[in-house]
Amino acid sequence: MSALQIAIEGRSFTPQRIFCIGKNYDEHVKELGSTAPEEPVVFMKPVCNIVAPGETLFMPRHGSLLHHEVEVVLMIGRGGQDVPEADALSYIAGITLGLDLTLRDVQGRLKKLGLPWELSKAFEQSAPLGYFKTYDPNSIDLENFSFTCSVNGGLRQQGNTRDMLFPVRNLIHRLSGWWTLRPGDIIFTGTPSGVGSLKQGDQVGIESSVTGLFSWTISF
Numbered sequence: 001m002s003a004l005q006i007a008i009e010g011r012s013f014t015p016q017r018i019f020c021i022g023k024n025y026d027e028h029v030k031e032l033g034s035t036a037p038e039e040p041v042v043f044m045k046p047v048c049n050i051v052a053p054g055e056t057l058f059m060p061r062h063g064s065l066l067h068h069e070v071e072v073v074l075m076i077g078r079g080g081q082d083v084p085e086a087d088a089l090s091y092i093a094g095i096t097l098g099l100d101l102t103l104r105d106v107q108g109r110l111k112k113l114g115l116p117w118e119l120s121k122a123f124e125q126s127a128p129l130g131y132f133k134t135y136d137p138n139s140i141d142l143e144n145f146s147f148t149c150s151v152n153g154g155l156r157q158q159g160n161t162r163d164m165l166f167p168v169r170n171l172i173h174r175l176s177g178w179w180t181l182r183p184g185d186i187i188f189t190g191t192p193s194g195v196g197s198l199k200q201g202d203q204v205g206i207e208s209s210v211t212g213l214f215s216w217t218i219s220f
């Protein structure tokens, strides 16, 4: 299989990593019955789990509570290490929305046992992802960016990046201290409150004024 290529207005990227940030919105931390982290919670999903808008989603077979988590997703445009917060936004090439699909029942079991999260977060098709739009700091305010998730037309999640515990600038700064960022790196920046389960036949839509609407249907 050839590597996934993502084009953003003429530039082609070959993503190799998807970084995901957990517990980045206080209200979501509370609904999980958890406490706010002192530094960003980071995990990864394989790039091959990306699902383009409109493609069919299948229910995973090893869990029963498939939760939607709408998130603002960034594409890194240039490499860097120890990126200062003041420069962080200039490393972003593109922006879109995605779903950090989560098997909540499996995650709960893994957490209790102190085990890694892959079975609950990195399963097949766990990363439905919208199409990227070029990030222009003059027209897109990443510190005040509203987005939603609806299921069968009913609003489930409504978020704004101003509520992030670790704002985008800080996330890029921290991630680039732990890893050397590469062009094509994808960052799921965390979900606001309102996560809930999806069942077969559901249509899930994620939307913002900047990106437009992306939707998927859970197959029977």
Ligand code: MG
Pocket: 020, 021, 022, 069, 071, 100, 190, 191
């Ligand atoms: Mg998430």
